[in-house]
Amino acid sequence: MKTKYQIIAITLACFAGLSVKAQHLSLDSVLHRVANNPALQAYDAKISAQDAYAAGAKSLDAPKISAGQYQTPYRVNPNGGSFMIQAEQMFTNPAKLRAKEDYMKGMSKVTAADKGYLKNQLIAQAKQYYYERVILEKKLALLGNTRGLLEYMLKDANIRLTYGKEKLSNIYKAKAELFELDNTDEQLKNEVSQNNIMLNTLMNNDKQTAFTVDTIIDVKNYENSITDTVTLVATRSDIKGVSRSIELQQLNSQIEYSKRKPDFGIQAAHMFSYGGMANQYVLMASVTIPIVPWASKEYKANLKGIQYEVQELQQKRLDILNQAAGQLTGLRTGMNSKTRQINNYQQNIIPALQNSYKTSLQAYDQNTGDLPSVLNAIKDLQMARMAAFDRLQELLLLQAAYEKENEQY
Numbered sequence: 001m002k003t004k005y006q007i008i009a010i011t012l013a014c015f016a017g018l019s020v021k022a023q024h025l026s027l028d029s030v031l032h033r034v035a036n037n038p039a040l041q042a043y044d045a046k047i048s049a050q051d052a053y054a055a056g057a058k059s060l061d062a063p064k065i066s067a068g069q070y071q072t073p074y075r076v077n078p079n080g081g082s083f084m085i086q087a088e089q090m091f092t093n094p095a096k097l098r099a100k101e102d103y104m105k106g107m108s109k110v111t112a113a114d115k116g117y118l119k120n121q122l123i124a125q126a127k128q129y130y131y132e133r134v135i136l137e138k139k140l141a142l143l144g145n146t147r148g149l150l151e152y153m154l155k156d157a158n159i160r161l162t163y164g165k166e167k168l169s170n171i172y173k174a175k176a177e178l179f180e181l182d183n184t185d186e187q188l189k190n191e192v193s194q195n196n197i198m199l200n201t202l203m204n205n206d207k208q209t210a211f212t213v214d215t216i217i218d219v220k221n222y223e224n225s226i227t228d229t230v231t232l233v234a235t236r237s238d239i240k241g242v243s244r245s246i247e248l249q250q251l252n253s254q255i256e257y258s259k260r261k262p263d264f265g266i267q268a269a270h271m272f273s274y275g276g277m278a279n280q281y282v283l284m285a286s287v288t289i290p291i292v293p294w295a296s297k298e299y300k301a302n303l304k305g306i307q308y309e310v311q312e313l314q315q316k317r318l319d320i321l322n323q324a325a326g327q328l329t330g331l332r333t334g335m336n337s338k339t340r341q342i343n344n345y346q347q348n349i350i351p352a353l354q355n356s357y358k359t360s361l362q363a364y365d366q367n368t369g370d371l372p373s374v375l376n377a378i379k380d381l382q383m384a385r386m387a388a389f390d391r392l393q394e395l396l397l398l399q400a401a402y403e404k405e406n407e408q409y
Helices: 002-019 027-036 038-055 094-162 168-203 229-235 237-258 293-365 371-406
Strands: 023-025 064-070 082-091 211-213 264-273 280-287
Touching: 023 027, 027 038, 027 094, 027 168, 038 094, 082 280, 094 168, 094 211, 094 237, 094 371, 168 371, 229 237, 229 293, 229 371, 237 293, 293 371
Parallel strands: 023 211
Antiparallel strands: 064 082, 082 264, 264 280
């Protein structure tokens, strides 16, 4: 019976261990979950609302029904006048209704472009935090490797101390180096926690949700890419938004232009006459005359104003294209520089410091060198590797910024 309870306890412990295991998220998974961000969902609701409003754009004005005395004398029993029932209906010109419907449908296209622009911003932020998290993991792994080297040197130095072949001050220096690693390790882990909070916020997850990331990253080569303004116009949501706004202004001009067209109305009434007079009726049609000078002044002024609005938006689109081309050129130059720096670290600086460490360690093993020289070599090697990771992070952030400018995700 005791064995049975032990098996149950072990099984429950295993399930508990599985339940707290951190989830693994690739970069694509994180970017996919950014769609759950409340800001993007708010845009979806706004688009749905605008489409719903557009569904009623072609509605006519409500009819008007009235009833009451018509031309009736002030007498208790009148022998003149009548009791009238009247109905009126105005019919808005179909061209006006179509123009209004097209305009309201165009509003949701502008909102959709705005949503795309925000999504691009959030995607770029997610890439930034994800790349930073990857580099932090690599730095933590490097610290673990450095810790192993220092612990080995400290152990060896303690053995030498017992035989009088090492100084106590050098032992303390090695311990101080280990304690310094603890501070660096704590700082990096804090940055990992902060990074996780930001990513969970973007994904609309619980802020304390733990997860792991892919430490194998794809460094892309954009140095030889060519800035294509045609592609930018087709892909960038902010440029699309300006284009949709231009289209919306053009639809607005159609609304103003349609104001030149007349509206129609019909009026029907029936009168129950008093004093034995014959019943009467009214049946009349009406038409507006919007082309008279005192009525046409407003829409003519509006049409002129809309033309200036379109010119302003066209210049804004050109400015965005110009800024984007400059940004992309600068980012490619920056990526090229960071790539050369990383290659210099990998091919020259780090190998040279590795040789320096091996040489100092060999001299220490042969009792021709001292422990501080080995500790300095370890520290210099770690700093160079950390600096290489910093350059890699900068390259990845430039890559994310380049993809943001091109709206690639």
